[in-house]
Amino acid sequence: xxxxxxxxxIEAGGQLSxxxxxxxxxxxxxxxxxxxxLADGVTRxxxxxxxxxxxxxxxxxxxxxxxxxxxxxxxxxxxxxxxxGLRAPDKPLDLGNSGTSMRLLAGLLAGQSFDxxxxxxxxxxxxxxxxxxxPLSTMGARITATATGTPPLQVHGGxxxxxxxxxxxxxxxxxxxxxxxxGLYAQGRTCVSEPAPTRDHTERMLQGFGYSVERQGSTxxxxxxxxxxxxxxxxxxxISSAAFFMVGASIAAGSDVTLSHVGINPTRxxxxxxxxxxxxDITLLNERTVGGEPVADIRVRAAALHGIxxxxxxxxxxxxxxxxxFIAAACARGTTRLTGAEELRVKESDRIQVMADGLQVxxxxxxxxxxxxxxxxGSIGRGVVDSHGxxxxxxxxxxxxxxxxxxxxxxxxxxxxxxxxGFVELAQRAGLRIALAG
Ligand code: S3P
Numbered sequence: 001x002x003x004x005x006x007x008x009x010i011e012a013g014g015q016l017s018x019x020x021x022x023x024x025x026x027x028x029x030x031x032x033x034x035x036x037x038l039a040d041g042v043t044r045x046x047x048x049x050x051x052x053x054x055x056x057x058x059x060x061x062x063x064x065x066x067x068x069x070x071x072x073x074x075x076x077x078x079x080x081x082x083x084x085g086l087r088a089p090d091k092p093l094d095l096g097n098s099g100t101s102m103r104l105l106a107g108l109l110a111g112q113s114f115d116x117x118x119x120x121x122x123x124x125x126x127x128x129x130x131x132x133x134x135p136l137s138t139m140g141a142r143i144t145a146t147a148t149g150t151p152p153l154q155v156h157g158g159x160x161x162x163x164x165x166x167x168x169x170x171x172x173x174x175x176x177x178x179x180x181x182x183g184l185y186a187q188g189r190t191c192v193s194e195p196a197p198t199r200d201h202t203e204r205m206l207q208g209f210g211y212s213v214e215r216q217g218s219t220x221x222x223x224x225x226x227x228x229x230x231x232x233x234x235x236x237x238x239i240s241s242a243a244f245f246m247v248g249a250s251i252a253a254g255s256d257v258t259l260s261h262v263g264i265n266p267t268r269x270x271x272x273x274x275x276x277x278x279x280x281d282i283t284l285l286n287e288r289t290v291g292g293e294p295v296a297d298i299r300v301r302a303a304a305l306h307g308i309x310x311x312x313x314x315x316x317x318x319x320x321x322x323x324x325x326f327i328a329a330a331c332a333r334g335t336t337r338l339t340g341a342e343e344l345r346v347k348e349s350d351r352i353q354v355m356a357d358g359l360q361v362x363x364x365x366x367x368x369x370x371x372x373x374x375x376x377x378g379s380i381g382r383g384v385v386d387s388h389g390x391x392x393x394x395x396x397x398x399x400x401x402x403x404x405x406x407x408x409x410x411x412x413x414x415x416x417x418x419x420x421x422g423f424v425e426l427a428q429r430a431g432l433r434i435a436l437a438g
Contacts, residue, residue, distance in 0.1 A: 111185025270318025382406030
């Protein structure tokens with residue numbers, strides 16, 4: 001998939017059925033490359049997400065002299081260079097659409113001996129970076145951004161970093177991870193406290209690479225000067241990609257879908273909790289642990305959903321799933337209210353505004369608020385929705401067609417390839433009447 005003119009057109013109706021394995025977890029895929037590159041020895045990854053975002057991370061490490069074989073059907077072999085083995089790239093690192101790559105790399109690169117510039121596409125170039133550059137600078141890092149704190153970022157190497165204790169003002173796994181990665185290079189202990197639980201893949205994976213992480217309550221600490229030892233990583237399917245099928249199956253009468261080998265890390269399962277609160281019919285099967293991460297097959301059957309006030313403690317646990325959940329709310333009986341989710345305004349797009357606009361186009365009453373949205377459930381009509389190049393907005397509206405009264409067309413869908421290569425084909429196989437246009 002390429003070209004910003006890429007459009008989806010989806011015929012109304014249908015149902016989802018069968019067993020679906022969605023691609024690998026994006027967050028875990030990024031981290032597997034980063035830690036594998038910095039480890040001593042050879043790390044073998046399976047289930048790697050061959051999406052543009054995680055491939056941007058992979059390319060960045062190749063540009064810094066790391067030999068990486070693959071990806072080949074999700075298999076990647078990383079020949080680690082050790083914590084101090086990276087080389088200066090001979091051009092800026094282009095991180096495309098990927099905020100995770102840029103924010104985590106800001107921390108990781110702050111401790112190197114060389115300078116690096118990091119750039120991104122139009123969306124990434126609008127995203128706030130002070131949330132990482134400010135605490136990193138208190139550790140001794142020197143990173144310059146634009147006057148408004150956005151990319152490109154210039155990381156000046158050769159700085160001596162020292163550990164800090166940092167209380168994050170927002171619940172962000174990217175900020176936490178960025179500081180912990182800088183902490184690997186810092187003198188002393190780096191501790192990060194979060195106002196609410198966020199995904200803990202960095203902490204789990206560091207431990208998997210033999211690096212000690214002290215975790216107490218809402219605080220995670222690392223002490224600089226250790227080493228990472230290569231390991232094997234089995235990346236589970238991404239619950240954030242599975243979420244579109246979970247919502248699609250919930251809203252489309254007669255649906256019965258099993259999503260296989262999905263990561264169900266407790267810091268990621270807000271979408272399951274929220275759909276269940278709305279009356280969703282979701283069963284976890286074959287729960288197991290794979291490489292330090294909990295995994296299950298998730299069976300979802302159609303259900304009569306009802307609107308809810310979404311508990312604020314679920315927001316960080318479902319932060320990437322709200323575009324899909326808003327479609328569930330649009331199909332539910334009654335009103336759904338989301339609060340405490342201002343972070344949605346600084347994702348790949350302003351997901352509150354863009355979703356509200358799209359819902360209104362297809363005839364759903366949706367009122368944006370500064371930190372959330374109020375959605376009146378009812379019927380979905382037809383129309384042309386602008387995804388604003390946001391992968392998750394595009395996939396969410398694709399699922400809305402299952403309950404629409406007519407054709408749904410979605411513009412600017414090329415970025416679906418950042419997180420979900422093969423979405424159209426997989427969705428077709430499951431029963432969505434989706435086609436590419438444009
Ligand atoms: C991510 C953390 C989240 C999430 C993003 C991936 C990560 O971002 O939205 O898609 O891999 O750490 P924030 O930390 O900004 O909430």
